[in-house]
Amino acid sequence: MGDLVKKIAVLGSTGSIGRQTLEVVRAFPDHFRIIALAAGNNTSLLAEQVNEFKSKIVFFEGDKTPLDKMGLDYKFLPLEDIACHPDIDIVVAGTSGKVGLKATLSAAKAGKKIALANKESMVMTGEIITAEARRNNAVILPVDSEHSAIWQCLRGETAPERLILTASGGPFKGYSISELEKVTAEQALKHPTWFMGTKITIDSATLMNKGLEIIEACWFFDMPIDKISVVIHPQSIIHSMVEFADGSIKAQLSYPDMRLPIQYALTYPERLSNENFSKINWNDMKDFTFEKPDYNSFPCLKLAIEAARQGGTYPAALCAADEAAVGLFLKNKIGFMDISRLIKQALDEHESVTNPSLDNILEIDIRVRERVLQMAGTNS
Numbered sequence: 001m002g003d004l005v006k007k008i009a010v011l012g013s014t015g016s017i018g019r020q021t022l023e024v025v026r027a028f029p030d031h032f033r034i035i036a037l038a039a040g041n042n043t044s045l046l047a048e049q050v051n052e053f054k055s056k057i058v059f060f061e062g063d064k065t066p067l068d069k070m071g072l073d074y075k076f077l078p079l080e081d082i083a084c085h086p087d088i089d090i091v092v093a094g095t096s097g098k099v100g101l102k103a104t105l106s107a108a109k110a111g112k113k114i115a116l117a118n119k120e121s122m123v124m125t126g127e128i129i130t131a132e133a134r135r136n137n138a139v140i141l142p143v144d145s146e147h148s149a150i151w152q153c154l155r156g157e158t159a160p161e162r163l164i165l166t167a168s169g170g171p172f173k174g175y176s177i178s179e180l181e182k183v184t185a186e187q188a189l190k191h192p193t194w195f196m197g198t199k200i201t202i203d204s205a206t207l208m209n210k211g212l213e214i215i216e217a218c219w220f221f222d223m224p225i226d227k228i229s230v231v232i233h234p235q236s237i238i239h240s241m242v243e244f245a246d247g248s249i250k251a252q253l254s255y256p257d258m259r260l261p262i263q264y265a266l267t268y269p270e271r272l273s274n275e276n277f278s279k280i281n282w283n284d285m286k287d288f289t290f291e292k293p294d295y296n297s298f299p300c301l302k303l304a305i306e307a308a309r310q311g312g313t314y315p316a317a318l319c320a321a322d323e324a325a326v327g328l329f330l331k332n333k334i335g336f337m338d339i340s341r342l343i344k345q346a347l348d349e350h351e352s353v354t355n356p357s358l359d360n361i362l363e364i365d366i367r368v369r370e371r372v373l374q375m376a377g378t379n380s
Contacts, residue, residue, distance in 0.1 A: 006266065009036035009057070009082050010092045011103055014045045016197045017094030017117045017143065017258065022049060024263045027274055032266065036082045038095075038103075043067060050074060057082055079103040084110035090266060092143070093118040096199050097323055098365055101125055105358065108132040108140070115265040117143035119200075119212045124316040124361055126219035140220070141265040146213050147220055148261035149239035149252035154221070157250075162243040163217055166233040167293070170205045173234065177297055183336035185329055202326045203300075206339055207293065211304020215315050218308060225308045230301065232291040237280070255280060299340040303347060312352035316361045320368035321346035325376075333378050342372050 008025065012018045018039070025032040034053035039046040041062035047070050050058055058067070058074040059082055067074065079099070083091050083106040091107040092115045093100050100118035107114045108129050116122065121129055133140050142148050146165045154160060171190055172180060188205040189198060203209035214228050239261075241251040254260055255278050263274060295302045300322070307314040321343040328334045334342070346368050353360050 004031075005033050006031060007033050007035045007087055007089045008092060008266070009038070009085065009088045009090070010034065010094060011038045011059075011079060011083065011100060012040075012092075012094035012096065012118075013037040013049055014039040014042040015094055015096065016200075017262070018092070020259045021092050021094060021115075021262050021266075022053070023276070024259055024266060024274070025053070027276060028267075028272065031272070035088050036077070036085065038079055038082055040099075047072060057085065080106040083107040083112070089113060090115055092262075092266075093121060094143075096120075096197055098124065098319070098362070101358070101362075105129055105132060108138040109136055111136040111138045113139045113141060115141045115143050115262070117262075119144075119209075119216060120319050122216040122219050123212050124319050124365070125358060126215070126315070127355075128358060128361075130219050141268060142216075142220055143258075143261055143265050144213060144216070145256070145258060145261050146240040147216060148264055150217065150221060150242055152252045152264070153240070153242040153250040157242070157244065159245075160221070160223070160242045161227070161245050163221060163223055163228045164241040164243065164249075165210060165213055165217065165228065165230050166236070166238050166240050167207065167210045167230055168204070168236045169232040169234050169291070170207060172205060172297075173232065175297060177337065180297060181335060181337050185332060188329075188336060198330060199323065199326055202329065202339075203322065206300040206336075207298040208300035208304060208322055208339075208343075210293075211301045211307075212319070214305060215308045225305065230293050232293055233288065234291075235286075235288055237285070237288065253280065300343065303340065303343055307347060310352060312354050313356050313361060313364050314347065314350060314352050316356070316364050317347060317350040317352075317368045318343065320365040321372050324369040324372035328373070328376050328378065334376055338376070342375055345375055346372055 010018050034055050036057035037055045038059035043060050043062040044066045047066040050072050080102050083103040090113045093104050094117045098120050104121040217228050236256045237253050238251045241249050243249045307318040325339040325342040
């Protein structure tokens with residue numbers, strides 16, 4: 001294929017999105033070449049990936065011993081330098097948390113195609129990143145199943161009237177507040193539908209994940225918050241819907257498999273057959289059900305919507321507070337419902353900055369995280 005081969009950097013290659021991205025690449029060796037891999041502390045897995053895909057550029061935060069033991073020939077570069085490297089066509093932003101902010105911005109400034117799975121990039125710095133993308137002709141391709149669904153539904157269409165994000169409801173759909181007070185981290189990490197990293201799995205259990213997706217959708221599709229809604233769809237077959245002015249609704253359906261939206265972002269505008277994907281058997285399909293979200297039992301969703309309405313640095317403060325609170329919950333230092341309580345208190349105290357710079361956002365991120373730990377009575 002020569003020049004038609006797409007050269008890819010995978011940021012967060014040892015995480016859930018990164019590993020599934022490499023599964024897609026593995027299925028199409030004539031279409032993709034891995035140029036760079038970036039990971040955190042899991043350098044044992046990273047070494048295996050570098051060896052398999054012959055990646056010449058690498059970033060990691062952990063011990064380099066596993067890479068050196070395998071005698072791998074690689075060049076170490078910072079995340080931001082990888083994201084704007086001239087040899088790379090597509091940057092898969094699969095890191096979690098704020099670590100991916102500067103790298104995503106670097107890719108946007110370099111005019112790259114960005115397959116974006118890092119929620120914080122759009123939630124915390126959506127205005128900055130979308131402006132840089134427009135200025136430099138970068139293309140931001142959504143990897144989340146919900147945003148990918150909307151993107152697919154919008155192809156060839158005029159402006160939508162409303163976006164409808166679907167949510168599985170997580171493992172605690174139907175739980176009372178008193179039941180939720182007793183939820184453990186072990187229980188919350190057992191998502192009924194999706195295989196994901198720990199942070200996003202907890203966010204799915206609190207429905208914060210869906211709130212962050214609403215904020216992302218505002219920036220991805222240039223839609224006001226009041227034209228985006230959420231419906232609980234436990235079967236997770238409809239991945240989101242778009243309503244048009246005439247009342248018509250388009251939906252994208254498939255079995256839940258993150259490799260599908262990842263592949264679509266990598267192959268766009270083409271669609272390639274992948275024998276690893278299961279096709280829907282309609283004879284096996286039972287009822288599709290839909291419910292309103294329970295904002296009382298899952299207040300994180302409401303907090304996210306309110307942060308989006310407030311604008312400024314409220315979404316950045318929301319992300320910082322959530323990440324700190326989820327970290328405490330995973331360490332068994334706070335309860336499940338304390339996550340939303342700490343976030344609400346942090347947002348109530350927040351003094352927003354209008355038209356913030358990246359430095360403003362990063363300063364707020366640090367300050368809000370520290371405040372959440374302080375409110376929880378812990379330093380870690």
